[in-house]
Amino acid sequence: MSLQQFMNDAISPWMKEDGPDSDIVMSSRIRLARNFDNIPFPILAKNEDLLKILEFIKSKYHHQTFKTYQDLEFVTMSELKPIEKRVLVEKHLISPHLAEKSQLGAVLISKSEQVSVMVNEEDHIRIQLYFPGFQLEKALDQAFAFDDWLEEEINYAFDEKRGYLTSCPTNVGTGLRASVMMHLPALALTQKLNRMIPAINQLGLVVRGIYGEGSEALGNIFQVSNQVTLGRAEKDTVDDLQSVVEKLIEQERNARELLLEQSPLQLEDRIFRSYGVLEHSRIIESKETAKCLSDVRLGIDVGFIKNISKSILNELMVLTQPGFLQQYAKEGLSPEERDKLRASLIRERLNLENG
Amino acid sequence: MDCQECHERTATLHFTKVVNGNKTEIHVCEHCAKEKGYVSYDEEAYSLHDLLSGLFNFSSPSVKQNSFVHTQGKTCEKCGMSYSDFTRIGKFGCAECYHTFEDHLNPIFRRVHSGNTTHHGKIPKRIGVDINLKKTLTGYKEKLQQLIEGEEFEEAAKVRDKIKSLEKDLSRNGGDD
Numbered sequence: 001m002s003l004q005q006f007m008n009d010a011i012s013p014w015m016k017e018d019g020p021d022s023d024i025v026m027s028s029r030i031r032l033a034r035n036f037d038n039i040p041f042p043i044l045a046k047n048e049d050l051l052k053i054l055e056f057i058k059s060k061y062h063h064q065t066f067k068t069y070q071d072l073e074f075v076t077m078s079e080l081k082p083i084e085k086r087v088l089v090e091k092h093l094i095s096p097h098l099a100e101k102s103q104l105g106a107v108l109i110s111k112s113e114q115v116s117v118m119v120n121e122e123d124h125i126r127i128q129l130y131f132p133g134f135q136l137e138k139a140l141d142q143a144f145a146f147d148d149w150l151e152e153e154i155n156y157a158f159d160e161k162r163g164y165l166t167s168c169p170t171n172v173g174t175g176l177r178a179s180v181m182m183h184l185p186a187l188a189l190t191q192k193l194n195r196m197i198p199a200i201n202q203l204g205l206v207v208r209g210i211y212g213e214g215s216e217a218l219g220n221i222f223q224v225s226n227q228v229t230l231g232r233a234e235k236d237t238v239d240d241l242q243s244v245v246e247k248l249i250e251q252e253r254n255a256r257e258l259l260l261e262q263s264p265l266q267l268e269d270r271i272f273r274s275y276g277v278l279e280h281s282r283i284i285e286s287k288e289t290a291k292c293l294s295d296v297r298l299g300i301d302v303g304f305i306k307n308i309s310k311s312i313l314n315e316l317m318v319l320t321q322p323g324f325l326q327q328y329a330k331e332g333l334s335p336e337e338r339d340k341l342r343a344s345l346i347r348e349r350l351n352l353e354n355g
Numbered sequence: 356m357d358c359q360e361c362h363e364r365t366a367t368l369h370f371t372k373v374v375n376g377n378k379t380e381i382h383v384c385e386h387c388a389k390e391k392g393y394v395s396y397d398e399e400a401y402s403l404h405d406l407l408s409g410l411f412n413f414s415s416p417s418v419k420q421n422s423f424v425h426t427q428g429k430t431c432e433k434c435g436m437s438y439s440d441f442t443r444i445g446k447f448g449c450a451e452c453y454h455t456f457e458d459h460l461n462p463i464f465r466r467v468h469s470g471n472t473t474h475h476g477k478i479p480k481r482i483g484v485d486i487n488l489k490k491t492l493t494g495y496k497e498k499l500q501q502l503i504e505g506e507e508f509e510e511a512a513k514v515r516d517k518i519k520s521l522e523k524d525l526s527r528n529g530g531d532d
Contacts, residue, residue, distance in 0.1 A: 041446070043444070045449075158478070163475075163476065167448075169464065204469050230473070230474060
């Protein structure tokens with residue numbers, strides 16, 4: 001497995017399969033934060049300690065396979081160009097923090113890109129697992145198995161009373177962040193989501209934009225995740241999230257039906273305008289792209305648009321990000337050049353589908 | 356000993372002030388210490404507040420009073436993180452910090468984790484063998500109690516045997532409890 005593959009394909013192999021409820025839930029993610037016992041956390045560790053960790057992870061796991069997670073590739077941040085790091089961020093394989101702040105950071109990525117293990121981020125180890133659609137329980141099971149496999153070689157920092165010890169007090173205990181990426185255009189359009197968020201927060205869950213903390217909900221894509229990691233078992237946390245997501249799916253479906261019932265023409269108009277913009281524009285910004293892609297996706301889900309497959313939209317969503325465009329162009333691009341390339345890429349891709 | 360300022364409350368803080376070689380002893384209660392500016396714990400409370408205000412939404416007055424005592428200047432021996440650094444950065448420096456700053460952590464964790472302070476959930480398989488045994492043991496003991504109360508003595512005897520063998524395992528592993 002080479003780095004090149006991670007760079008070339010906008011869609012990670014695991015995204016090519018449709019998961020349950022994939023009209024609304026795009027992906028489910030489990031993240032576990034872990035640290036080595038006896039080595040200070042990355043913010044205070046000496047460089048030699050962090051280098052030792054890199055060396056250790058590389059020697060134990062580079063090119064290893066665990067279950068279906070084949071041929072783990074070990075990549076250090078220092079060997080990557082800024083654009084390459086950006087591409088990995090846009091594919092959610094690494095965090096912006098690892099790309100920008102962790103000089104001695106690295107990542108292990110499986111061939112399917114379903115597992116990525118960030119090394120020397122805020123914690124020594126952050127295991128991430130992705131599943132298509134709504135599959136939280138399965139993702140948790142697999143994450144546990146993967147965690148056990150790593151633990152065969154690593155002495156984790158663990159305390160009987162506080163659980164898995166992490167650098168930030170917000171992660172201590174289970175070190176678990178379970179999250180679900182959802183496309184909620186009808187709830188956003190009808191302003192219903194804003195009214196639901198306070199209730200969701202009360203359950204110890206948060207709703208935010210696609211790139212995590214503080215980011216905007218581009219293209220009506222929201223991430224719902226747990227906040228509490230101490231005193232609540234992983235299974236219970238995932239159950240809570242699961243039931244809230246089920247409710248959101250139900251509400252989103254209701255809102256879509258209501259829109260179709262009450263203002264079908266307006267909805268159809270909106271969807272086809274966006275489709276038109278994507279098909280014909282010559283310059284397009286990423287924000288407008290995200291909005292139009294969201295509309296077209298909704299158009300497919302409710303049956304107005306029949307000749308495009310959903311996976312193309314997922315692909316375009318990643319492909320039209322600034323990092324990917326530059327990777328595609330094989331050169332740095334100014335924002336104006338990006339907007340031009342973005343428009344032509346989208347046209348090409350949609351034509352391919354129609355042809 | 357009464358507080359030398361208000362003569363009402365008991366003096367709980369005792370200082371020795373040395374100015375130009377002249378020693379003065381000061382005995383005051385917490386209230387007066389705060390009022391007369393003998394201690395600067397407000398500083399600590401504020402820096403804690405600064406850090407946690409956004410993240411943890413901190414405003415509990417009880418924390419102010421409890422964290423008043425001497426841990427203010429504690430520094431983690433393992434990584435060199437001081438308590439004031441911890442409150443400023445909002446991150447632990449190493450696993451040992453959890454022990455070093457133990458006295459301050461419960462209120463913080465309660466805030467962040469919906470009132471919880473104790474881990475519930477996964478335990479590492481290999482290094483957590485003893486912890487896992489202990490957990491199972493506690494479970495069995497509770498079950499034994501229920502069985503005895505329900506007068507199911509036959510079942511109870513079986514559970515008792517399980518407990519005995521587990522306890523043997525634990526002592527073999529060097530578990531001290």
